[in-house]
Amino acid sequence: MNSLLLDVSPIVISPLDVVLTDAPVLAALYGGTGFALLLVLLGPTGVRRAVVTLIGAVVGAASGWVLAWFVSDVWDPWNVSLSTGTRLWTVALCASIAIILLNLRGQVRWRRVVAICALPLCLLSAAAGINADIGQFPTLRVAFGLTNYPSLDQALLIARSAAHANGDSNRSGVVSAVEIPATVSGFAARSALVYLPPAATRMNPPALPVIEMLSGQPGSPSDVFTAGKLGDILDQYAQAHSGLAPIVVVPDQLGAPGNNPMCVDSALGKVASYLTIDVPAWIRGHLHVTAQPTGWTIAGFSQGGTCSIQLGAANPQLYGTILDISGELVPSNGSEAHTVAAGFGGSTAAYAAAAPTAILAAHAPYDTLSAIFVVGDGDLRFLPGVRALATAAERAGVDTRLFESPGTAHDWHTVDFAWTTALPVIAARTALLAPCVVAKTR
Incomplete structure (x- = not known):
């Protein structure tokens, strides 16, 4: 009973x-x-x-x-x-x-x-x-901050129990909370979140593409799944593709909701090292992911979008694809004077070099890098900058796509449009369906 x-x-x-x-x-x-x-x-x-x-x-x-x-x-x-x-x-x-x-x-x-x-x-x-x-x-529940996520081990246990009870078809992925140590950077990051598609929860999972996704500021990693509904979008894709979807890792690039270290190594924290050294090292050590850069994507919304183009353009040996959703033209922490003083030790030269357009120009020409830019057509403040970044990326030899979300502004509706639009592009770019072909030939 x-x-x-x-x-x-x-x-x-x-x-x-x-x-x-x-x-x-x-x-x-x-x-x-x-x-x-x-x-x-x-x-x-x-x-x-x-x-x-x-x-x-x-x-x-x-x-x-x-x-x-x-x-x-x-x-x-x-x-x-x-x-x-x-x-x-x-x-x-x-x-x-x-x-x-x-x-x-x-x-x-x-x-x-x-x-x-x-x-x-x-x-x-x-x-x-x-x-x-x-x-x-x-x-x-989201507004009151009452959303809780299981640990990675608990999430895998839940997923495998569900698969045993209900069969392997039409399952949803799982989102779990993990601690990613800042071994090299020392950055004081909050807990990260990880989305595993159904294929990644099997006992012998295929090596899947991975996306490093960054939320906006102010914000937290959970925003990507609560406000951004990314888990639902990925589940829909996975259910249409035999449980296959990218693994998504959402680390914390802020340290606190109101912080903005601007994704550079500075007195505000070595965020660039955390995101490009510590986080990838944890991913490789704990998740079954594709080893080649073509299988790695860095993505972000707003301040996280700025980070994605900064770090993706500076590290083509690590990331093969960039998804910049409504990112800034330059990193910003208040006024330009405050930004230069707080994040770049007062060096205007270092500030100028950290601009995504400068990074793209410094690493041009690119051979294999791809970039997807998405912005709301009602986002009047960010729209010109995103268009300028897309032009700069194309000029630097990056395989560039620009999408403008109809009827949205600088909001999570634009993020929903971005992921729905960009996910098939990322899947094709990362050869996501290749593991399915291998599995069928065994």
Whole structure:
């Protein structure tokens, strides 16, 4: 009886796992908020109240637009321009708050209660709308940082038990947490994550291509699988290709969410050595991966995208393919002056040499390196730089592809588009299906 209860328990969905960006969830929240605002507006009316409400809504909307402009384009704490959708949600929030506050007086008690309840509803609606626009938190579990991953040994045990119980077909890959020691670099990295496709969890797995993927900043390795949904994308590919997909290792290149060592060896940490020496050494020692550089890809989003082109272009003997998703034209840690002082010891020459365009020019011409650049066509701040990098890579002899994600900006929707678009290219580039052919001939 107890085992039966355990068998059926997975069908119960925890509130923490409800998808926040699903249309029914958003529609219910927006509908409830709109109804509450309507009740507020349908209270005692008059010409004076209507005029004051209208003026307040306009002033609130203008204040919201100025606030979004100040945060995005003046203060600029993330070096990312807010999308039009996020700005409009800020406008709507400030206008709604103004309407509610101006209509609190003169209402009967129950309408005042509705108005007070409408305030948090407006905040929740705006937060949900902005989250849907950016794609950062798919569930409350992710938003509260409650996502846990098993160790590599536990993940393999789980996968092999599932294969024994359910057969080897249509299985999903597994994501596990690992510690990658900074033996050479000494960099204080957080735990890394590893995705193993079904083929990599077999008792005698084939040697598979490997992708070293880097998240953005601020961020953590888990963002790639929670906000970026990379595990789902890889699972879909694997299920269509006999369990074959690249192994993906997501190391930490930041040290902490707010840090930005810029993927160079500096006083901020020897990140370049960690990512190109320590991490590859751990991969070769613990995972069954292709040995040739053609089977190795370095990828990243935003600050991680900058790292991918920096390190990939500087180490063609290690990586055969680069996937730069919305990367910067130059490494950046605040203003240029602060960047030079913090990351390059005050040397403008060292800073200039670390720019991806300079690295590409210094190592040109390339014989076998391939690069895939992806950027949202609404990412007005990063779009020109990514286009310039693609041109520089092509000029340096790199086999270059540029994709622009329609209707997205500097967000995780662009990352989803990037992986869906680039994965077949990477698979062909790394000869991913070769192990399948070998297995069939045995």
